[in-house]
Amino acid sequence: MDDLLIARSLFGTTMGFHIIFATIGVGLPFMMLTAELMYQKTKDQEYVVMAKRWTKAFAVLLGVGIPTGTIAGVQLSLLWPGFMEVIGVVMALPFQIEIYAFFIEALFMSIYVYAAERIPPWARITSLVLVAIGALASAVLITNVHAWEGTPTGFRIENGMITDVDPWAAFFNPSFIVTAGHVALSAYTTGAFVIASVSAYKLWRTEFNTRIYHFHKKALTLSLIVGGIFSLLTAINGHESAQYLHEYQPEKLAAAEGLFETQSHAPLVIGGFTDRETEEVKYAIHIPWALSFLAGNSFDTVVKGLKEWPEEEWPPLFVHTLFNGMVGIGSLLILLPLLALLWMKFLKKEKYPRWILSTFIASGPLAVLAIEFGWIFACTGRQPWTIYRVLSTADSATTATNLGVLFLAFAAVYVILGVSVVFVLLYYFRKNTVEDDLHRAEQKGVPLYGSNT
Amino acid sequence: MTDALLAITVLWGFVFIYAVMATMDFGAGFWSMIYFNRTQTKATNIANRYLSPTWEVTNTFIVALVVAVYSLFPSAAYTLGTVLLIPGSMILLLLALRSAFLVFSNIASEYRKPLTYISGITGILIPGLLISVLPITHGNYIDFSDGRQTLDLMKLFTSANEYAFIGFAISSTLFLSSLLLADYSKTAEEYEAYAVYRRDAIILGPISLAMAVLIMFTLRIEAPWLYEKMMDNLAFLITSVVFFVIGGLGLFLPSVTGGPKGMPRLTVIAITIQYLLASLVYGQAHLPYIVYPEVTIQNAFTDPNSFRAIFATYIAGFAILFPGFFYFWTLFMNDKRYLQQKQPPEETKT
Ligand code: HDD
Ligand code: HEM
Numbered sequence A: 001m002d003d004l005l006i007a008r009s010l011f012g013t014t015m016g017f018h019i020i021f022a023t024i025g026v027g028l029p030f031m032m033l034t035a036e037l038m039y040q041k042t043k044d045q046e047y048v049v050m051a052k053r054w055t056k057a058f059a060v061l062l063g064v065g066i067p068t069g070t071i072a073g074v075q076l077s078l079l080w081p082g083f084m085e086v087i088g089v090v091m092a093l094p095f096q097i098e099i100y101a102f103f104i105e106a107l108f109m110s111i112y113v114y115a116a117e118r119i120p121p122w123a124r125i126t127s128l129v130l131v132a133i134g135a136l137a138s139a140v141l142i143t144n145v146h147a148w149e150g151t152p153t154g155f156r157i158e159n160g161m162i163t164d165v166d167p168w169a170a171f172f173n174p175s176f177i178v179t180a181g182h183v184a185l186s187a188y189t190t191g192a193f194v195i196a197s198v199s200a201y202k203l204w205r206t207e208f209n210t211r212i213y214h215f216h217k218k219a220l221t222l223s224l225i226v227g228g229i230f231s232l233l234t235a236i237n238g239h240e241s242a243q244y245l246h247e248y249q250p251e252k253l254a255a256a257e258g259l260f261e262t263q264s265h266a267p268l269v270i271g272g273f274t275d276r277e278t279e280e281v282k283y284a285i286h287i288p289w290a291l292s293f294l295a296g297n298s299f300d301t302v303v304k305g306l307k308e309w310p311e312e313e314w315p316p317l318f319v320h321t322l323f324n325g326m327v328g329i330g331s332l333l334i335l336l337p338l339l340a341l342l343w344m345k346f347l348k349k350e351k352y353p354r355w356i357l358s359t360f361i362a363s364g365p366l367a368v369l370a371i372e373f374g375w376i377f378a379c380t381g382r383q384p385w386t387i388y389r390v391l392s393t394a395d396s397a398t399t400a401t402n403l404g405v406l407f408l409a410f411a412a413v414y415v416i417l418g419v420s421v422v423f424v425l426l427y428y429f430r431k432n433t434v435e436d437d438l439h440r441a442e443q444k445g446v447p448l449y450g451s452n453t
Numbered sequence B: 001m002t003d004a005l006l007a008i009t010v011l012w013g014f015v016f017i018y019a020v021m022a023t024m025d026f027g028a029g030f031w032s033m034i035y036f037n038r039t040q041t042k043a044t045n046i047a048n049r050y051l052s053p054t055w056e057v058t059n060t061f062i063v064a065l066v067v068a069v070y071s072l073f074p075s076a077a078y079t080l081g082t083v084l085l086i087p088g089s090m091i092l093l094l095l096a097l098r099s100a101f102l103v104f105s106n107i108a109s110e111y112r113k114p115l116t117y118i119s120g121i122t123g124i125l126i127p128g129l130l131i132s133v134l135p136i137t138h139g140n141y142i143d144f145s146d147g148r149q150t151l152d153l154m155k156l157f158t159s160a161n162e163y164a165f166i167g168f169a170i171s172s173t174l175f176l177s178s179l180l181l182a183d184y185s186k187t188a189e190e191y192e193a194y195a196v197y198r199r200d201a202i203i204l205g206p207i208s209l210a211m212a213v214l215i216m217f218t219l220r221i222e223a224p225w226l227y228e229k230m231m232d233n234l235a236f237l238i239t240s241v242v243f244f245v246i247g248g249l250g251l252f253l254p255s256v257t258g259g260p261k262g263m264p265r266l267t268v269i270a271i272t273i274q275y276l277l278a279s280l281v282y283g284q285a286h287l288p289y290i291v292y293p294e295v296t297i298q299n300a301f302t303d304p305n306s307f308r309a310i311f312a313t314y315i316a317g318f319a320i321l322f323p324g325f326f327y328f329w330t331l332f333m334n335d336k337r338y339l340q341q342k343q344p345p346e347e348t349k350t
């Protein structure tokens, strides 16, 4: 492997690992807040217990999310110094503001956890709101850098030098709102379905109609409602993201759809594998005209095909599969809450059958998978550019060689962290059962948040 | 003051704040490991009580530092990013293990001992590597030929100056953290822990001062340009040593607020001023070079429009965050209910 490929793989692996914790780190505080607010509304102690248990999980995940994020942030400079030199001049604002978001999250997270029993309820809720805002803002701001890589604005290049820098124009680049919105909405979707997964798994294991069963069912219902709302919003906004690709990065859309010839009435291609030789997508379902309609709201929208560009500028063609995977999962995640609604409200059943529970159990991991697909699609689909039509990936990379050892070292650390975080979570929740927490919540003067048997 | 000078001052400020917070952070982790088995003195307990709410905040400072480098001096970031690939990656790997196992050790109480050891040992190695950035910027170990920059790791790790820096970083980490924890445990009225940390500080103070002198000696041979410019400010250096002596006295004088001997709060303040003065001298002598001799604050400076925008966010960010920091401080550094909690440590961690 050449060093550029190793650098790309190393950074991609870091991001792929960080994003799991980061996305859940955005989604969970929102769920915690929802539970706290439900408690304020219903005064039902079980919601406090939910918030507490999710907080513990969140704190453990932060233990991996923060260091891997630190790696990501520093590795950008270490592996892509050419890229960061441009970023430093034109697009440093989001990184800079993100620091404040990190501080807000870190300060108030500690306050929410370690001072929970010493501060009044309103201060606790405010702290939690600030944690949620901090997490959301980090995601939105870092995504803004990614958005700008696709639609770079706010500067000109003259004789290879950057001039006319307008940092706020760069900040408000055309795809900022849509892209950041998509990331935020998909993170809330993911947070909700991760909770739904765990609750469904618990329902599977718990005896019907016990107190614990009702606790988990309540959590499942809450997460399905939140997940249903946000998966729908994610899809609507995802559609808009695709329209932006049509406008600003047409080769990415062409690669996503395996479209070689520029045409109006272009078909939407689902499934299959893009074949470079025969220039078609094999084993796929074609829905005539649909792509043109989705891209521009009318059937005679002309969608550009890959042959518009020289082959060196094509993104890798496997992104078609990633795109399909994301959209497929997105559609499924809209259907699952509807299924629950149908079953519970319209068919008036008391209990979910195992086949429904198993789809719920799958939903969390699938949402995380959709996040991975979406990001790898978005970053790899931008190739061969780091800054679209301004800076190539090859020119961004470090001139250092022998990166293989580093790749192995980082991969090993991610394996260690990944395995131990799962182990620690299982250990903690085995030791601290729902019964313990419910019991603690009912007694006055016993710390709930500080507790850790 | 020119914009570039203003920018490097801000950067220097971040470096100083991070250096102080990080030494407290990594040092507390180390002490929590060392006194793990001595449950009766509560020394570990005190270290954890400080560490649990603060490590996240401290970590954010290192990210702030990296971001400040590339926002303010993009081409310095290019050079530093290129030459620091190996040491930077080593720091990142250690930092990842350290932070994660620190959190895990507070959650998985049965496995606390091995987890505390992993985070304690990785934590104490990090300052040694972090400080290596300074000798690297002195330029001796960087090969600037044919338009590329490469770090000569062999040369770096066979240099006496590098080891003086490493020794200084580790002894200072232990010194400053034991001081802070002495103060912290005195406020918490944990006098046994106070005695332990006071003793550690008394041993480590002279060692870190000796290391600082060793840095100057080796600097004279390896980076004379820097040594000479630092010596131009001899008065400051001497004042810094005077503050060291004041700090030392603070540990031996009788207490005015009651309790056992020593005024650790005075010592913490005096020693912080000592480090502040010394690093001012170092920082000023380093100018105008960021990486000697190729990268200066002028030729690496960012676009003026970007600088103005960034600077505006510093002011806005500080205004927004300050109340947050203050609230944080009152809850964890100054609230007797937190400092003196009676529960065993298992019940106080996330
Ligand atoms: C739970 C996760 C999730 C789900 C269900 C979806 N997405 Fe997505 N998608 C993401 C998570 C995501 C993401 C990981 O957050 C990405 C990666 C980069 C980005 O901006 O968001 C993304 C990127 C992304 C892009 C590329 C943007 C770019 O390259 O700049 C498009 C066109 C879509 N999405 C479209 C959709 C559509 C039409 C969906 C229909 C259901 C959909 N997404 C569901
Ligand atoms: C968090 C989820 C993300 C994932 C999973 C991800 C994934 C990847 C992958 C797989 C690559 C290698 C692409 C290739 O060379 O084929 C890559 C490259 C890159 N990504 Fe992302 N990325 C993520 C987020 C971001 C964000 C938010 C930014 C903007 C700051 C970003 C900036 C870059 C850059 C600069 C490169 C290197 C140059 C390149 O290959 O284009 N990534 N990422």
Ligand code: HEM
Pocket (backbone or CB within 6 Å): A015, A018, A019, A021, A022, A023, A024, A025, A026, A061, A062, A064, A065, A066, A067, A068, A069, A070, A071, A072, A073, A074, A076, A102, A103, A105, A106, A135, A136, A138, A139, A140, A142, A143, A183, A187, B056, B059, B060, B061, B063
């Ligand atoms: C869009 C994808 C990303 C999202 C949604 C995201 C979100 C987050 C969140 C919520 C945190 C807080 C910790 C946690 O909850 O786990 C975090 C930490 C962090 N992230 Fe990411 N991040 C993303 C990509 C990136 C990228 C590309 C970088 C590198 C530039 C990065 C750098 C960091 C850093 C430095 C931290 C640690 C902050 C600290 O020390 O407090 N993130 N991220």
